[in-house]
Amino acid sequence: MSTTVAVYRSVYTEDRFRQSFGTENKPGPRRQSVREQLSERCRCSGSAWVHLFKQRVPIFTWLPKYRWKKCILGDTVAGLTVGILHIPQGMAFALLTSVAPIYGLYTSFIPVVLYMLFGTGRHVSTGTFAVVSLMTGSVVEQMVPTPPHLNSSSPEAAEFEAQRIGVASAVALLSGIMMLSMFGLQLGFLSTYLSEPIVKAFTSAAAFHVTISQLQSMLGLRLPRHTGPFSLFKTLASVIGNLPDTNMAEFLISLVCLAVLVPVKEVNMRFRQRLRTPIPVEILTVIIATGVTYASSLDSTYDIQIVGHIPAGFPSAHMPAVHVWPEVAGDTVAITSVGYAVSVSLAMIYADKHGYTIHPNQELLAHGVSNTVSSFFTCFPSSATLATTNILESAGGFTQLSGLFTSLVVLIVLLLIGPLFYFLPKAVLACINVTSLRQMFLQFQDLPELWRVSRMDFVVWLVTWLSVVVLNVDMGLAIGVVFSMMSVICRTQRAGCSVLGRASDTEIYRPLENHNKCSEVPGVKILTYNGPIYYGNRSFFKQDMSRLLGLSPEKIRSREKARKALEKREREAVNTVERGVAYTSFASENDLFKSDTAESEVQAVLMDCSSVIFVDIAGARLFIQMCIECQKVGIRIYLANCNEGVLKILTSSGLMDYMNPQHIFVTIHDAVMYIEHQKEKPPENPPTIWV
Numbered sequence: 001m002s003t004t005v006a007v008y009r010s011v012y013t014e015d016r017f018r019q020s021f022g023t024e025n026k027p028g029p030r031r032q033s034v035r036e037q038l039s040e041r042c043r044c045s046g047s048a049w050v051h052l053f054k055q056r057v058p059i060f061t062w063l064p065k066y067r068w069k070k071c072i073l074g075d076t077v078a079g080l081t082v083g084i085l086h087i088p089q090g091m092a093f094a095l096l097t098s099v100a101p102i103y104g105l106y107t108s109f110i111p112v113v114l115y116m117l118f119g120t121g122r123h124v125s126t127g128t129f130a131v132v133s134l135m136t137g138s139v140v141e142q143m144v145p146t147p148p149h150l151n152s153s154s155p156e157a158a159e160f161e162a163q164r165i166g167v168a169s170a171v172a173l174l175s176g177i178m179m180l181s182m183f184g185l186q187l188g189f190l191s192t193y194l195s196e197p198i199v200k201a202f203t204s205a206a207a208f209h210v211t212i213s214q215l216q217s218m219l220g221l222r223l224p225r226h227t228g229p230f231s232l233f234k235t236l237a238s239v240i241g242n243l244p245d246t247n248m249a250e251f252l253i254s255l256v257c258l259a260v261l262v263p264v265k266e267v268n269m270r271f272r273q274r275l276r277t278p279i280p281v282e283i284l285t286v287i288i289a290t291g292v293t294y295a296s297s298l299d300s301t302y303d304i305q306i307v308g309h310i311p312a313g314f315p316s317a318h319m320p321a322v323h324v325w326p327e328v329a330g331d332t333v334a335i336t337s338v339g340y341a342v343s344v345s346l347a348m349i350y351a352d353k354h355g356y357t358i359h360p361n362q363e364l365l366a367h368g369v370s371n372t373v374s375s376f377f378t379c380f381p382s383s384a385t386l387a388t389t390n391i392l393e394s395a396g397g398f399t400q401l402s403g404l405f406t407s408l409v410v411l412i413v414l415l416l417i418g419p420l421f422y423f424l425p426k427a428v429l430a431c432i433n434v435t436s437l438r439q440m441f442l443q444f445q446d447l448p449e450l451w452r453v454s455r456m457d458f459v460v461w462l463v464t465w466l467s468v469v470v471l472n473v474d475m476g477l478a479i480g481v482v483f484s485m486m487s488v489i490c491r492t493q494r495a496g497c498s499v500l501g502r503a504s505d506t507e508i509y510r511p512l513e514n515h516n517k518c519s520e521v522p523g524v525k526i527l528t529y530n531g532p533i534y535y536g537n538r539s540f541f542k543q544d545m546s547r548l549l550g551l552s553p554e555k556i557r558s559r560e561k562a563r564k565a566l567e568k569r570e571r572e573a574v575n576t577v578e579r580g581v582a583y584t585s586f587a588s589e590n591d592l593f594k595s596d597t598a599e600s601e602v603q604a605v606l607m608d609c610s611s612v613i614f615v616d617i618a619g620a621r622l623f624i625q626m627c628i629e630c631q632k633v634g635i636r637i638y639l640a641n642c643n644e645g646v647l648k649i650l651t652s653s654g655l656m657d658y659m660n661p662q663h664i665f666v667t668i669h670d671a672v673m674y675i676e677h678q679k680e681k682p683p684e685n686p687p688t689i690w691v
Helices: 014-021 034-042 046-056 068-096 101-107 110-118 130-143 155-184 188-193 196-219 231-241 248-270 281-296 322-354 360-375 386-394 402-423 426-435 438-453 455-470 473-493 538-549 553-573 589-593 617-632 644-652 668-680
Strands: 008-010 497-502 509-511 524-529 604-608 636-640 688-690
Touching: 046 360, 068 101, 068 130, 068 196, 068 281, 068 386, 068 402, 068 426, 101 110, 101 402, 110 360, 110 402, 130 155, 130 196, 130 322, 130 473, 155 188, 155 322, 155 360, 188 360, 188 473, 196 231, 196 248, 196 322, 196 426, 196 438, 196 455, 196 473, 231 455, 248 281, 248 426, 281 402, 281 426, 322 360, 322 386, 322 473, 386 438, 438 455, 455 473, 497 538, 524 538, 524 668, 538 617, 553 617, 604 668, 617 636, 617 644, 636 668
Parallel strands: 524 604, 604 636
Antiparallel strands: 008 688, 497 509, 497 524
């Protein structure tokens, strides 16, 4: 490139630049009393109420602008397709929650309607989700364990089922209240702590828990469900130990279902661009399996576990078992975090793809209302789901109106068709559970790219995955989040300090380790630190500074002793009192260059603060300490590229008592020109920059 840049201007310190280009200080408004502030905040006009209502219930914003000709066909087809998929998946995920399949249908209906009213994700499909159902099922099993030799047709079984759904509904209610509380506190930003590697590793590991937990249903084994740490290995060992008791009829049913579901799902995935709607293989499998079981009386002939009675009609309102809240509060926090993180992540992915905006706090309100209201109608916790969201988008859905058609399909099943699934084998639902996890298992394909791009994120992924698999879902998630945050802290602690050199005939300064053709300014050590300076890394910062400047304690003592001896000789040589004042930190600038040190020794240190995003009180005190140590050996400290926050904290901490305020510059080159000017010209002549 032949383009050149020529600059001719005065050197700017921070004070001089602020005087020339800063904002004038204007008198602030009169300070209001607390009563006046409350009165102003509580005052609201009619238009403001309408705006707030539309903001909190988004359907009244987007529905009047709905483009019927363009969107209605896509929303109808996508909604009906997802509704058909919700039926088998809702019943299947109810088994993961350790409740009757009918409650999965309820959870696939009410939250869908509520999210359509309050949600901002146009392509988000809510309902039952495998990971959330598995976590809820662990809580249910802990609170209401399965009694031995329970007869499914006895009155005790009905009471047992009511206790279980009471606990699951209590978890949903508490989860909804937590989300509503987070919405009130505007804590939507907390979703950022669940990074993409954590979410992907967590869901991938949870898929193993789901698969292992479904083995006993696929093999026809009646085994207790294990919970807590190492539950995956306990369940696997229990299944292997009871393999001789496998029900061969249910095993064959599982093999046939897998042989049908897996290839058809692969066809749906590979040809999703050509297929207007995916082949509804799950509902077809459910219908065929139910018909075959009924016609052949497999349940009575081969002792096959079937779904049993599914009541028809809309769910009646029941109060959840809120007395279990103290025991389930910890697990509910994990369930809430996972459900919200997955929901917001999915919403943001498709929002970025289609060019619209998601509001995380509004998503908290939407899912909080969904879980709170649905819990009173015997529903367990719900969230956005991976499989149905992907199908909703690929089937041509445009807006949240697709949820209306999804809920209509489920409602028809609840009112009319539900009892017909009486003879549906539970092994079929287990196979649907396992095959629905295909996308989660495929997330292993991201590992090579993750290793190539960021090895730290790769380690976070691996630690989270191993923690979830080895320990448990909720405990593994907590370990993954803590490890991820610790990795961030470690990276800020080891940010590293570099020496900058100047590219000849330019004002450009770059680290010498990566730019060997740049050269240091004689007598000036230019340092840059690539991270914040706070209590967690102050010792590392000091070590790097001392190493690069060669400021060992012994050298500081010897240089300070030599400097004091020189000052003493100078005082003895002066005969007048006026010429006998001791050297202070604010002596003339030329005193810096009057020492008898060698030309190659460091006479000034320039700290580039462009990468220092913040400094706390411990970091500011460290700056003061470094400034004092440098003064002891006759080295001046200069700063450049300080942001307003860093400069304010350094100034408030008293750094200016040990450093000349005129030694803080706008750029590195300003400081270098100033330092070089002090070597050659008296201070009366202001330096200029000419590049």
